[in-house]
Each structure stands twice: as C-alpha cells, then as structure tokens.
Amino acid sequence: MSISKSIPVSFQLNGVRRSVDAAPDTRLSDILRDGFDLTASKVGCGIGRCGACTVLMNGRAVNGCLVMAWQIEGAEIISPEGLDIIPFAQILKDSLSEENAFQCGYCAPGFTMALTALFLDNPNATQPDILAALEGNICRCTGYHSIMRGAQRAAHRLRAAKAVADLGDHLP
C-alpha cells in the first residue's frame, strides 16, 4: 500500500482515453485490476520475475508490476482484454490454442502479450527471436514445448501473411 499523495494520470487503455487518481508508486498491474477490473493479466511474483503481469506499453512488453502510475501518463496501454485491437491477435490466439499451448492458463495472458510485442516489432520472428522474447515469462505446467509450438505456428502464419501482403504491393 502506498502512503504517497495521489496524482491524476491520463492514458490510453485498450483504445479508450482513461484517467485515474493514484499514488505515483501505484503499480500498473494494480491500476488495471483494482481500478478497471481488468484481471486477465496476473500478479505472480510482483518483482519482475515471472511475466504473468505482462501488458503492452507503447507497443512494448512491460511487467505491469514494475511500471508505476507516474510512468504511464500519456502512454498507450493494452491489456490482454484489449488484445483484439492488434490486427493479428486472432492468428496468435488460434495458433496457441491449436497447439494446446497452456494447461492451467495462469501464465497464458503474459506469454500472449509478450508474443504480441515480439510480432509487432518483428513480423518475421524466428525461433531464437521467440526464445529471447519469452525469457522473462515462466510457466509452471507445460515444460514450454507446447508454448513454443504455438508461437512458431503463429510466426509461420504471420510470415506467410506478410509475404502475401508484400507480393500484393508489387503487383501492378
């Protein structure tokens, strides 16, 4: 709990302009869960080790438990509930689902957001890129193989979709 004085904070949340009054050191994960009832991202460790709280901030994956209220002024935040704003979200979700990527599902939102940030940055992501992007996310159930299969399936589809789009750009 914070004893700091609240400050007004305005930011974009899942495509909608939002404002809250919060102590500067309030965690983004708490703002999402307590302030907006957005509970898809989880708080596991609370110290930046597990990735369960991963959300997008200005297109990059961040740990919601390490981002403080004062840092989100003017930022664009996307939580797992807003994932469909991202054009390829369905491809990613379908790919993970088809490979039965998750078991209990606790880690799923964090992995999904981390992969979203990766594919936003690099639509041609390779297996080493995927491994690097997921190094901050922990899963206690799967042994990671199914998650990697799902991620690679998504990467394959996104590469194919990009190739078709690039081809279209070169057609008369």
Ligand code: FES
């Ligand atoms: S709860 Fe944020 S990294 Fe674990």
Ligand code: FES
């Ligand atoms: S599926 Fe249970 S923690 Fe990952």
